[in-house]
Amino acid sequence: MIQDIAPMKYNNHYEEQAPSGEDWLLVYQKGDVLCRFEDGMIYFPKVGEITEKDTDLTYLFTISQERFFLLKSDLPGLEGYQWEKPVIFRNATPKYRGFAGITGQQLDSWYRQNRYCGACGSPMVPDHVERMMHCETCNNMVYPKICPGVIVAVTDGNRLLLTKYANRPGNVHYALVAGFTEIGETLEETVEREVMEEVGLKVKNIRYYKSQPWSFSSTLLCGFYCDVDGSTKIRLDTNELAVAEWFEREEIPFDNDGVSLTREMIDQFKKGLR
Numbered sequence: 001m002i003q004d005i006a007p008m009k010y011n012n013h014y015e016e017q018a019p020s021g022e023d024w025l026l027v028y029q030k031g032d033v034l035c036r037f038e039d040g041m042i043y044f045p046k047v048g049e050i051t052e053k054d055t056d057l058t059y060l061f062t063i064s065q066e067r068f069f070l071l072k073s074d075l076p077g078l079e080g081y082q083w084e085k086p087v088i089f090r091n092a093t094p095k096y097r098g099f100a101g102i103t104g105q106q107l108d109s110w111y112r113q114n115r116y117c118g119a120c121g122s123p124m125v126p127d128h129v130e131r132m133m134h135c136e137t138c139n140n141m142v143y144p145k146i147c148p149g150v151i152v153a154v155t156d157g158n159r160l161l162l163t164k165y166a167n168r169p170g171n172v173h174y175a176l177v178a179g180f181t182e183i184g185e186t187l188e189e190t191v192e193r194e195v196m197e198e199v200g201l202k203v204k205n206i207r208y209y210k211s212q213p214w215s216f217s218s219t220l221l222c223g224f225y226c227d228v229d230g231s232t233k234i235r236l237d238t239n240e241l242a243v244a245e246w247f248e249r250e251e252i253p254f255d256n257d258g259v260s261l262t263r264e265m266i267d268q269f270k271k272g273l274r
Contacts, residue, residue, distance in 0.1 A: 001212050002089070002259050005096040008064045010103075014131040017059040021048025023067040026060065026104035027075050032083040033101055034075070042092045044068075044101070045078055058111070058126070060104055063096050070108055086216065090259050106215035107131075110144045118142070149214075150190045151223045152177040153265045153274070154203060156232050160252060160269050161199065164243040174243075174254060176262050180219075191224050199244045200235025201228050209274075212261040223261050225274055 003010070025045040027034040036043050047057065047069060056073035077083075086105055092098030114124050117135035124133040124142065133142045153176050154161040162174040179194035181187060188206050195203050209223035234244050247253070249270060256267035268274040 001261060001264060002095075002099055002102070003213055004258075005063065005099050008096040010061065010063050010096075010099070012061040015059070016128060017067065019047045019057050019059070019067070019069045021046060023047045023069055024100070025050065025057075025069055025071055026101065026108070027071045027078075028105055028108040029074070029083060031105075032085060033088075033105065034078060034081050035084055035088075035101070036081045040093055042088070042094075042097050042101070044097070045081060049078060050075065060107055061100070063100055068100050068104060070104060070111070072108075072111060091257070102215040103213075106218050107144065109218070114142050145218050147217070147219045148181040148187065148190075149179060149217075149219045149221050150181065150187055150194060151221050151261050151265060152191050152195055152203075153209075153223070153225045153269060154195055154199070154201060154228055155225060155269065155274075156228045156246060158249045159246045160249065160266065161201075161228075161234075162243075162245060162247055162252070162254075162266070163198070163241050166238060166240055166242040168242075174266070176265060178221075178262070187222050187224070191226060195226070198237045198240050200237075201232070202230050203227060204229040209265060209268075210261070214261075221261050223265050225265070225269075 025047050034045060056071065057069045058072055060068045060070050086102055089098040089102040114133045117124055117138060117140050119140045120135060120138040122135050122137035124135055127134050131144060163177060164174060177195050177198050179190060181190040191206050192203060195201050203226040206224055206226040209225055212221045214221050236244050252266065252270045254266050254270060256263045
């Protein structure tokens with residue numbers, strides 16, 4: 001999956017650090033990232049490539065011995081680099097730089113969305129000990145947003161339920177039932193509710209598989225397998241889904257791209273491992 005970057009190791013422990021010219025610089029503008037490609041590999045600017053006046057830098061994280069900093073001020077561009085959509089991170093080479101790029105974008109969005117206090121409207125300031133924004137007027141503290149959600153593989157013996165999202169022109173890829181956890185709800189209750197809402201099925205034997213950080217939507221995804229309980233007749237929520245249908249294990253139309261939890265779970269079932 002996108003976070004599986006071994007043998008490189010991700011370390012997000014926060015502490016204020018002074019950048020060096022050889023550290024990686026992550027720059028985002030209107031949802032795009034500044035980067036370049038050389039021999040099929042993605043590169044970000046180095047801190048030493050910007051001028052002294054562009055010094056609004058924040059330490060983000062380290063991957064093995066490579067440090068990544070965020071440029072929080074505007075940068076119109078940089079010679080030799082171009083603005084790209086974050087979808088490029090899904091299959092970027094080397095993989096750890098793709099993971100760094102999308103994780104950095106999640107933090108960039110969080111900083112941008114918390115420039116002012118949501119309680120009193122005063123400017124927020126970064127904490128010097130942990131990754132947190134602090135209001136000096138009302139003492140409001142805001143930490144990076146992580147939204148829990150579920151990916152649900154609903155099974156019926158040798159069959160798996162696959163879906164396609166609604167309102168996504170050109171969407172040809174099958175997925176699993178998915179949704180965000182609501183306030184006061186356990187992950188298992190989210191599984192039951194989302195399956196009932198989207199396809200009208202009751203489920204049982206809910207079994208946790210594994211989790212995945214998905215920075216594209218600031219989400220921590222939790223994967224579950226479960227069995228259909230009773231009728232297998234689908235009642236489709238057409239506001240959420242365009243298609244939902246049962247597939248025999250051997251007929252699942254799917255290739256694992258090695259990026260998402262959804263595809264790994266489908267692949268596990270297709271191979272008879274779940």
